[in-house]
Amino acid sequence: MSGPNTNYDPVEVAALAPEAVEQAVTDALTAVAAATTLEELKSARLAHAGERSPLALANREIGALPPSARAEAGKRVGQARGRVNQALAARQAELEAERDERILVEEALDLTAVPGRRPLGRRHVLTVTAERMADVMVGMGWEIAEGPGVEAEWFNFDALNFDKDHPARQMQDTFFVEPADAGLVLRTHTSPVQARSLLERGVPLYVAVPGKTFRTDELDATHTPVFHQMEGLAIDEGLTMAHLKGTLDRLAEGMFGPGITSRLRPSFFPFTEPSAEMDFRCFVCQGQDPGCRTCGGTGWIEWGGCGMVHHNVLRACGVDPERYQGFAFGMGVERTAMFRHGVSDMRELIEGDVRFNAQFGMEI
Ligand code: PHE
Numbered sequence: 001m002s003g004p005n006t007n008y009d010p011v012e013v014a015a016l017a018p019e020a021v022e023q024a025v026t027d028a029l030t031a032v033a034a035a036t037t038l039e040e041l042k043s044a045r046l047a048h049a050g051e052r053s054p055l056a057l058a059n060r061e062i063g064a065l066p067p068s069a070r071a072e073a074g075k076r077v078g079q080a081r082g083r084v085n086q087a088l089a090a091r092q093a094e095l096e097a098e099r100d101e102r103i104l105v106e107e108a109l110d111l112t113a114v115p116g117r118r119p120l121g122r123r124h125v126l127t128v129t130a131e132r133m134a135d136v137m138v139g140m141g142w143e144i145a146e147g148p149g150v151e152a153e154w155f156n157f158d159a160l161n162f163d164k165d166h167p168a169r170q171m172q173d174t175f176f177v178e179p180a181d182a183g184l185v186l187r188t189h190t191s192p193v194q195a196r197s198l199l200e201r202g203v204p205l206y207v208a209v210p211g212k213t214f215r216t217d218e219l220d221a222t223h224t225p226v227f228h229q230m231e232g233l234a235i236d237e238g239l240t241m242a243h244l245k246g247t248l249d250r251l252a253e254g255m256f257g258p259g260i261t262s263r264l265r266p267s268f269f270p271f272t273e274p275s276a277e278m279d280f281r282c283f284v285c286q287g288q289d290p291g292c293r294t295c296g297g298t299g300w301i302e303w304g305g306c307g308m309v310h311h312n313v314l315r316a317c318g319v320d321p322e323r324y325q326g327f328a329f330g331m332g333v334e335r336t337a338m339f340r341h342g343v344s345d346m347r348e349l350i351e352g353d354v355r356f357n358a359q360f361g362m363e364i
Contacts, residue, residue, distance in 0.1 A: 013065065015058040016073045021080045024054040028084040032091045041095055045088050055081050122361020126228055126349060129255075129337040130210040133230045136254030137208035140247065142232070145207040147193035149214070153183045155192035160271035161312040173216040175225075186214035190231035190330055191271060194309070197233060198317035203324050204236040210333065221345045228333035235309065235319065235326035241274075244306060244327035248278055252303075255336060256283040263300060272307025272328060279303055283339075294339070301339055304331030 014020060028048035035041035047053060059077050062070055134144055147155075162169055177184035193209040201207070209231035217223040232247065241264075248262035260283045264276035279300035285292035287299030295301050306329030311321035334346055341360065343349065348356050 013061050013073075015054065015061050016065075016077065018076060021055070021058060021076050024048070024058070025080045025083055028053075028055070029087050032084070032087045035091060035095070038092070038095050038099060041088070041091055049081070049084050049088060055084065122357050124349075124357060125337050125341060125343075125360035126333055128360060128362075129340065130228060130230060130333045133251065133255060133333065133336065134208055134210050136251050137232065139254070140206075140250060142206040142208045142234075143201075145193055145197045145201075145209045146211060147187070147190070147196050147209065149187060149212050150177055150184055151187035151192050153185050155195050156185050156187050156189075159195035159313065159316045160191055161310050161316070162270045166270060175214050175216055187211075188215055189213050190229040191328070193231060194233045194271070194328055195313065195317050198235065198314070198319060203319055205326075206234045206236075208232050219347060219350075221347065224334070224346055224350060226350075229304070229330050230333055230336075231328065231330045233309070233326065233328045235314070235324050237324060239326045241308060241327065244308070244329065247327075248280075248306065248329060252280040255340060256280060259286070262303070264306070267305060267307075269305055269307055271310050271313050272305075273310045275305065275307035277302065277304075278306050278329060278331070301335075303335065304329060306330070 028044070031044040031048055032041065035044045048055070050056065055077060059081070062073050062077065065073055138144065156174075157166075157169055158164075174188050175186040177186065190209045190211045190213060193207070193211070197205060197207045197209070209229075211228065211231075212226060213229050214226055217225050219225065232251075234243065234247070245262065245264065248264075252260050252262045260281045262278050262280050264278055267275045267277040269275045280303050281287060282292055282295035282299050282301055284294040285299065287295075290297040292299075306327065309326045309328050314321040314324060334349060337343065337349065338346065
């Protein structure tokens with residue numbers, strides 16, 4: 001850029017030529033119209049109205065014109081810049097309005113929305129069922145006892161009057177723990193805790209034993225190799241089967257409601273004599289509906305085994321059978337939970353689908 005030069009004709013300064021100025025305005029207006037975001041408009045402003053834009057550069061040339069030509073050139077460039085600035089301001093307003101509208105939609109707050117609750121974990125239906133069974137027993141003054149899942153063969157079988165080659169040993173489908181001579185099994189029932197409790201706690205004794213048990217069953221709708229039982233053992237002076245029946249009736253009522261009692265059918269277990277299978281009254285039809293789907297029309301639902309504790313078991317545990325007698329029972333927790341909650345497939349209990357679990361987990 002040079003100082004005033006009286007010889008300059010504005011029309012001959014290329015940047016100030018009307019066509020050049022008009023072109024610069026056209027370019028600017030095109031760029032402004034093409035800008036679809038505030039970012040793009042910012043670039044357009046820099047390119048067409050910034051310090052290094054064609055119009056700004058042209059403006060600087062005005063000083064180099066002879067004074068007589070400055071007014072006209074100044075007016076031309078000034079108007080051109082005015083048009084560009086107006087277009088910029090208008091587009092700026094449009095784009096800001098668009099942005100504000102979009103934000104109102106995109107960032108809308110639904111003040112009526114319920115805030116997301118933190119999902120609460122639930123206890124498994126088997127846990128809840130076993131705890132309720134234990135609670136009913138505790139309510140009758142019994143204690144809770146527990147024993148190991150990996151159990152000595154002696155406690156699982158020998159102490160319970162199973163002969164070495166008693167078929168019942170095979171009947172129980174036992175998982176033996178290696179090495180073969182270790183004498184260890186995965187307990188096939190909670191009954192070994194009968195012997196453990198007698199040895200540890202002595203008599204008189206009233207214990208309920210919830211726990212995991214194992215048998216070599218294939219997993220299907222009614223079997224699982226890992227399941228749960230609840231055992232009951234009462235040893236005292238003068239206990240009879242009437243006490244057993246009364247206890248089972250209270251437990252059945254505690255689990256299935258008032259009036260739901262139990263019945264006994266003759267059976268066999270090596271560790272009880274006499275032995276019985278126990279059923280509970282169908283709580284759906286109360287024995288009134290031959291077409292009932294819950295009990296198959298029999299009016300009763302199988303629950304487990306029970307009986308008067310065999311004197312050989314008492315002797316093996318150092319208890320004098322002449323003075324002390326008692327009864328024992330053991331039932332499946334899975335069956336109890338399934339009938340209580342209408343679960344027809346045992347696999348649902350162990351698959352761990354939270355949608356299944358979420359239906360339970362709370363009990364008052
Ligand atoms: N332990 C037996 C079973 O698992 C049930 C039972 C328990 C029977 C106590 C009699 C007494 O089948």
